[in-house]
Amino acid sequence: MAQTTITLLDIIALVLAAIHFGVPLTYYYYMKTKYLNKPWNIKIDPNYQPKITIIIPTYNEAKLIQQKLDNIYEQEYPREKLEIIVIDSASTDGTPEKVKQWVMRHPDIKITLLQEPIRRGMVPALNYALKHVPKDNELVIFTDADAFWEQDTLKHVTKYFADPSIGAVTTCIAPLEEKDKYLETTYRNYYNIIRIGESKIHSTPIHNGALIAFRKELLEKIGGLPTYTGNNDSTPASLIAFMGYRVVQIDDTTVKEPLRCNQLRRKIRRAQHLILHFIHTKCYAKKLGIYRRSQFDNIWRIENLLHLVNPWLLIIASSLLVTSLLLYKSMITLTLLIIGVMLLLYKHFRVWIFNQLYLVIASIRNIKTKEISWAK
Ligand code: GDD
Numbered sequence: 001m002a003q004t005t006i007t008l009l010d011i012i013a014l015v016l017a018a019i020h021f022g023v024p025l026t027y028y029y030y031m032k033t034k035y036l037n038k039p040w041n042i043k044i045d046p047n048y049q050p051k052i053t054i055i056i057p058t059y060n061e062a063k064l065i066q067q068k069l070d071n072i073y074e075q076e077y078p079r080e081k082l083e084i085i086v087i088d089s090a091s092t093d094g095t096p097e098k099v100k101q102w103v104m105r106h107p108d109i110k111i112t113l114l115q116e117p118i119r120r121g122m123v124p125a126l127n128y129a130l131k132h133v134p135k136d137n138e139l140v141i142f143t144d145a146d147a148f149w150e151q152d153t154l155k156h157v158t159k160y161f162a163d164p165s166i167g168a169v170t171t172c173i174a175p176l177e178e179k180d181k182y183l184e185t186t187y188r189n190y191y192n193i194i195r196i197g198e199s200k201i202h203s204t205p206i207h208n209g210a211l212i213a214f215r216k217e218l219l220e221k222i223g224g225l226p227t228y229t230g231n232n233d234s235t236p237a238s239l240i241a242f243m244g245y246r247v248v249q250i251d252d253t254t255v256k257e258p259l260r261c262n263q264l265r266r267k268i269r270r271a272q273h274l275i276l277h278f279i280h281t282k283c284y285a286k287k288l289g290i291y292r293r294s295q296f297d298n299i300w301r302i303e304n305l306l307h308l309v310n311p312w313l314l315i316i317a318s319s320l321l322v323t324s325l326l327l328y329k330s331m332i333t334l335t336l337l338i339i340g341v342m343l344l345l346y347k348h349f350r351v352w353i354f355n356q357l358y359l360v361i362a363s364i365r366n367i368k369t370k371e372i373s374w375a376k
């Protein structure tokens with residue numbers, strides 16, 4: 001370690017790192033201070049109670065499905081305005097039988113079980129289920145079998161649809177477990193603030209399949225769920241936002257998801273879906289002929305950069321530092337690298353870095369497999 005000068009590579013790395021951390025942090029604080037607590041400026045009517053079809057896609061959910069149906073049954077919402085569709089794709093663990101048992105015990109709610117003979121993936125299954133939604137039902141809600149709602153969640157979701165500009169609504173999500181394993185709570189808190197801020201401006205491009213409610217006619221206008229990303233939430237919602245409607249994450253109800261054992265795989269797969277979403281959805285909206293300019297474009301642009309470009313700045317900056325150290329063996333480079341590693345002790349920094357890595361791994365995995373129908 002002879003040298004103590006800062007190398008050109010170090011300087012470039014520092015600039016890239018400053019952009020990498022500075023842009024999202026500025027965006028986060030901007031959302032938090034300027035928009036998070038703003039009024040919605042739309043008509044919100046707690047008495048607005050339209051007819052709803054709730055669609056639950058299942059593949060091997062025997063352990064959870066009855067609990068999930070109980071959870072919907074317990075909603076504070078007029079039962080005659082609800083209809084449930086469970087669409088199962090050839091589960092091998094007896095999920096349909098569990099549904100049938102539940103149906104027998106609950107004759108006072110309308111529920112249909114649809115069964116596909118082979119598994120084609122969640123999105124094709126949901127498109128099939130959409131064909132069975134009654135004509136006069138105004139809203140369609142998709143909800144994962146492992147997502148648990150608060151008793152008044154439906155009431156909160158529907159009141160926003162009283163305003164005709166609202167095209168889709170999603171809720172905040174949090175892990176079911178108290179203990180912050182995998183730092184999921186930290187991650188969720190950070191993202192919920194950004195999502196709500198963006199929603200107050202116009203719309204957020206990232207939604208949650210734990211609960212996403214759509215105005216049915218708008219789903220029809222985009223021709224059902226597109227199949228290029230494998231998600232049933234962010235992609236259809238953003239298409240609707242590109243039509244000029246608002247697709248928002250609301251701040252008065254939270255849906256809980258249990259952590260499952262293959263959490264890492266799940267995060268990478270969701271990142272893969274998001275990357276495909278950011279690459280293709282705006283073009284797809286234009287192709288469908290539904291695209292209209294709005295404030296959503298600015299939000300889209302920044303989230304696009306944050307998901308597609310920003311993670312790579314971190315990778316390039318770290319690689320430059322390592323190269324610089326190997327070439328010039330400067331104490332300054334070594335100190336910078338040590339500071340970077342030490343910062344990993346700080347929880348928020350760690351969560352951030354992990355999420356950047358998921359996005360990078362996801363981009364690489366997308367070259368090989370799109371995970372449109374995923375292993376369970
Ligand atoms: N019918 C059917 N067919 N349902 C399926 C299939 C299938 O081939 N594959 C998965 N599902 C069901 C699951 O049983 C569950 O209810 C829901 O789809 C979500 O699947 P999970 O395996 O729990 O995946 P996830 O929670 O990581 O998926 C999330 O991310 C996606 C975006 O990447 C969910 O929030 C999805 O809704 C979201 O689109």
Ligand code: MN
Pocket residue numbers: 144146
């Ligand atoms: Mn899930």
